Amino acid sequence: MRFIPTFVKALASASVLSSVALPAAGRALVQHHEPRALLDVCAAIDLNAIVNLLPLGIDLGAIAGLDICLCLSALPLSITADVHLQALVNLLGLADVNALLNLLINTGPGSKHCKYPPGATPICQTNDPCGFQCPFPLKKEGDQCVCAPPYSECNGKCGLFPKGCGSSSVPRSKRDLKMLLSARGGPTTLEEALATCKTGESVCGSNAKPGWECINTQKNLESCGGCAVPNPFESAAPGVDCATIRDVSSVQCTRAPARC
Template sequence: MHLDLTISTLAFLALGSTPAGAQSRRRLSGLHRRDTSDVCANLIELPLQWHPSSGATVTVGLIDTCACLSTIPNVLQTNAVAKALVSVAGTAVATASLTSLINAHGSVCTYPDNAVPVCSGLNACGYSCGNGFGFDSASGDCVCPDPDSICNGQCQSSCPSSVAIPRRRAAAAYNRASKRRRMCQRGYTACGITEQRGRATEPWECIDVKADLESCGGCMTPFDAFSPIGVDCTAIRGVADVSCRHGRCLVRRCTSGYAVTSDRSGCVSTRANLVQHY
């Protein structure tokens, strides 16, 4: 693993997160929404960089992984280079840097229903079939072959008649869900709700992720595995004045001990002693 960033001293200030203004109440729904797309990229031998306002662009290291927008939280927790950036600049800056890298080098991946995305160096848009479904090479779909049937979302040989769902009814249910998820008006995204997750209804809310201060660029609570991941701009470490514009946090001012990054996506501790290796 290549690391071009050494952290000798790192001290961060604790900043309480306070909403900039009262948020309007959003409409809730018990709809089970399904999405089929993501943006994924093979990031092997690509540098992960950030732009502190106090100096030149810093290359943290070669990230050496395959990642999707939906897997960014996991990458920030498991990839050594990504974790190094988080420790220096915070989760919001690291998320923005990784999002830009994936968007610049990635492709839009489309998955069939019941697919499990498998991002790899061989195929960033690869997938396998889950829930007992099998891959149909002719159509590229995940299908439930005869004589099996769909039971509670699973393809299996048998199940109690009280919960069995004939394939025709399952297709009709999916078509209804596809129509209902368009209930969010144009420009809004359906996101989950933290305090409601786990309940049978799984309510969601329609959010303008291009302008919402607490769900900037995507959902803070994904509705499913393919929901776009957002950033809570108010939770950026060291931030004092921030807004969300076009799906990106725009920092105007930081608290004492922090400086605005050159791309204005976050704040960096001025107490961190960073050593660049050339």
Template sequence: MRFTRAKTAVVLAASTWLSPLIAAKGLNKRDAASLDVCGQVNAQLTIPSTTFPFAGVPLGFINDCLCVSTLPQYVKTNIFAIEAVTIAGTDATIAELTSMINSCNGRTECHFPAHAVPQCKNGNPCFFTCQDGYTASPSTKPTECVCASPYTECNGQCGVYRGCPSTYIAKRELVHDCRDGFTACRIPGGSAKSYECIDTRTELESCGGCLYGTLIKGHSLLGEDCTTIPGVSDVSCIKGQCVVRKCMPGYILGGARAQCMYYDENQVEL
């Protein structure tokens, strides 16, 4: 396996055009990237009367910047929306608020990237912050959520990781039945008998042995995560050994291509 450090970019998924009468439920679940509708609402919240079908009940004036996807939470915190839910129910209240967003003067279709949390602002309805450890970039008018250095991405999370096990791991609780050439390596956070089968001869993050130990008795050799070698830019795991192909600027190859050494060309030896 080979690793090359590169800057990743968030690619927004293509979305279909939203009609003015879009239903709120379709936007509550945020996928890798999503399309939302936001706007500054300045209108009276009115719900249908249960006594007179063709009459409306005015509950209060809404003066908030709202996104359709955030309405399920909004109806739990706004006093007028809470009263509307008590009278007409959650679905009817969200439907009315959705209509108010779609009919407001500042209605805007917003494309939110993965890990974004909509933070509708008056004058900037598509503003957002990021979750899961990601950072909004650029800071003033962000367009993406990035995993900024020195953090790395692991299974949809941004943080500091010594290794990143696959999200699709076959966990076996009774016996380890890895095929020849593979080792039963322990899974961090799993049960005492959970493991995944790894070829430690080529696995970049468990090179030469299991990063978190093995279930096989008598095998105590721990592996190395080649991607964590300081200054490395391009590295492979070959026959259980980390082999550095290229170092980052300011570093030079050293130690039989097993490491990158910091190099200061201005340093004068005494």
């Protein structure tokens, strides 16, 4: 029976196709590599809203009532990577699920037009659809990424400059920083520990000494979306151990937002 896809396409054609055409956002997303602010449209979505858009008698089962956060720029990749949305794909098909989510993101009550600072990584959360993470060592302050102490800005770069800022000054290398921190007995703050991590990594807790480690929570199966074990410096948003999910043939951790 094909009445579901036909219904979805008819529903979507009235508003989704026209609302997706966001010229400013589209250009910014295509040119995201340029040093300018990013634009996107994001929304916290109650999957029960999809039930209200479908013909009577369509049961979404266990996914009904779940809350998710999605951005237009993440579609359709986030659909194929999300275990819960896969249940919708099996019922309606990828094209129709994509159309429904476009409709809800653009017109739902939680829809937000998001603007991110240059270099920031968007992090869509149900309580903050326009959330973002600043590239290290920049720190989030309000809607901006700033170079905050103990780091300083020199020649357009944010880093540690032990010899002061000159025309040839360069930030201290991670290797030198690790040696310095080791001589002091190790990092004492989250900022110091984070300074030893690679780009895109977070400081998470560890059962082995020194009690923390650098993990990419956008890709790590055992700490997906956040640290499965909080770091010893401050509480961190919990992640998901994708490897423990049952009744699925395979799992992966994907970004925007990070989920199994």
